[in-house]
Amino acid sequence: MLSERRWRFIHFTFACCFYLQDPMIKGTFPVDRFQTLDTPFYYYDMELLRATLDTIKRETENRPFLIHYALKANANPHLLKLIASYGFGADCVSGNEIRTALACGFTPDRVLFAGVGKTDKDILTGLEHDISCFNVESLPELEIMNRLAGMVDRKAQVALRVNPNVDAHTHRYITTGLDENKFGINEQDIPEALQTVIEAPHLKLVGLHFHIGSQITDLSSFEDLCVKAREWQKRLQKQGIKLPVINVGGGLGINYHHPNHFPMADFEAYFRLFERHLVPSPGQSLFFELGRSIVAPCGSLITRALYVKEGIQKNFLIVDAGMTDLVRPALYGAYHHIENLTSEEEMEPYDVVGPICESSDMFAEQRLLNRATRGDLIAIRSAGAYGETMASTYNGRELPASYFSDQL
Numbered sequence: 432m433l434s435e436r437r438w439r440f441i442h443f444t445f446a447c448c449f450y451l452q453d454p455m456i457k458g459t460f461p462v463d464r465f466q467t468l469d470t471p472f473y474y475y476d477m478e479l480l481r482a483t484l485d486t487i488k489r490e491t492e493n494r495p496f497l498i499h500y501a502l503k504a505n506a507n508p509h510l511l512k513l514i515a516s517y518g519f520g521a522d523c524v525s526g527n528e529i530r531t532a533l534a535c536g537f538t539p540d541r542v543l544f545a546g547v548g549k550t551d552k553d554i555l556t557g558l559e560h561d562i563s564c565f566n567v568e569s570l571p572e573l574e575i576m577n578r579l580a581g582m583v584d585r586k587a588q589v590a591l592r593v594n595p596n597v598d599a600h601t602h603r604y605i606t607t608g609l610d611e612n613k614f615g616i617n618e619q620d621i622p623e624a625l626q627t628v629i630e631a632p633h634l635k636l637v638g639l640h641f642h643i644g645s646q647i648t649d650l651s652s653f654e655d656l657c658v659k660a661r662e663w664q665k666r667l668q669k670q671g672i673k674l675p676v677i678n679v680g681g682g683l684g685i686n687y688h689h690p691n692h693f694p695m696a697d698f699e700a701y702f703r704l705f706e707r708h709l710v711p712s713p714g715q716s717l718f719f720e721l722g723r724s725i726v727a728p729c730g731s732l733i734t735r736a737l738y739v740k741e742g743i744q745k746n747f748l749i750v751d752a753g754m755t756d757l758v759r760p761a762l763y764g765a766y767h768h769i770e771n772l773t774s775e776e777e778m779e780p781y782d783v784v785g786p787i788c789e790s791s792d793m794f795a796e797q798r799l800l801n802r803a804t805r806g807d808l809i810a811i812r813s814a815g816a817y818g819e820t821m822a823s824t825y826n827g828r829e830l831p832a833s834y835f836s837d838q839l
């Protein structure tokens with residue numbers, strides 16, 4: 432029998448061979464319609480989002496799994512309303528995100544509130560709406576939560592975020608589960624935290640929370656997480672502590688290099704892994720907080736070529752989108768696949784750069800694109816997560832607009 436990992440490897444190798452034979456394939460976009468719009472803007476393929484949500488629903492409906500969409504990935508109301516219509520919950524990190532989630536149709540009994548630095552105001556917002564759970568990240572936060580809940584005469588349902596010291600093998604800025612991280616409570620402090628919650632009159636323990644990082648493509652990191660979660664599950668069971676929820680966070684990665692061949696994360700393998708490696712006790716549910724894998728593939732940043740500047744050894748393609756619209760390449764050196772939607776000419780290498788006064792305002796270095804001229808429409812793919820939500824107005828720029836395939 433071939434192991435699951437070996438199967439994945441074989442699948443990946445075949446897929447790569449297939450891709451190499453067909454490097455020119457491009458996404459499908461309503462280019463004529465795009466010609467009439469001001470750039471840059473985000474374009475969302477709602478059919479792909481729907482197909483993604485259908486897949487997740489199918490994979491989870493017969494399992495004790497509950498999806499909470501992480502709004503930080505993309506809080507565009509049009510997307511949120513569709514996601515909420517699937518009955519999923521919301522994972523929020525501020526009072527504003529809680530309000531946005533509720534306004535878009537998520538119900539309070541499925542709203543989680545996470546974050547290392549929740550303000551009193553934000554905690555009170557969560558309490559006022561009777562949200563399902565606060566993911567608590569430190570001992571001092573527990574004390575404040577208890578005090579604030581007492582003030583408004585409520586009981587806050589809490590999950591303790593355990594820092595499981597599991598390596599997510601991802602970019603160091605988006606790994607969160609290693610020891611001495613600002614996130615979560617170190618394992619040695621968990622017994623004290625548990626005691627505090629149990630004794631606190633205005634807190635109710637509902638679960639444990641884990642999140643090891645984002646853009647995780649090596650699924651074995653999730654297996655390591657399951658081992659840790661199982662240890663805690665058993666430990667608490669022995670102590671007679673009821674744990675209705677184990678929240679395993681988010682982090683499932685997508686294929687940024689080949690969006691046309693892999694438009695969806697491998698949800699089947701992901702959920703099967705949890706089913707195999709983390710069996711809930713009777714009455715226990717597994718919560719997931721997926722962000723990127725739900726919305727990244729369906730979004731593209733559409734921009735226009737402003738100038739092609741010939742350098743000494745290379746050509747710069749200067750486009751009208753910048754790091755203010757999509758900061759991931761500048762901030763993490765992240766890769767996004769790029770296509771010239773309006774040229775079929777020969778491929779040429781370009782440094783694709785934006786107009787912002789920062790050297791890091793660059794989307795790609797020496798990237799092969801169909802020969803570009805002023806006015807060409809360029810798509811920066813897989814930008815649906817952490818694109819629009821991280822946009823800024825630096826340099827006095829406008830925030831990017833957004834358009835949807837079901838409204839164009």
Ligand code: LLP
Nearest residue numbers: 501642645646681682683720721722723817
């Ligand atoms: N739960 C918690 C506690 C998180 O911190 C995050 C993401 C998620 C869930 C959702 O993770 P996802 O499924 O999206 O990987 N701006 C970075 C990513 C930062 C992730 C922050 N936390 C990027 O553009 O790659």
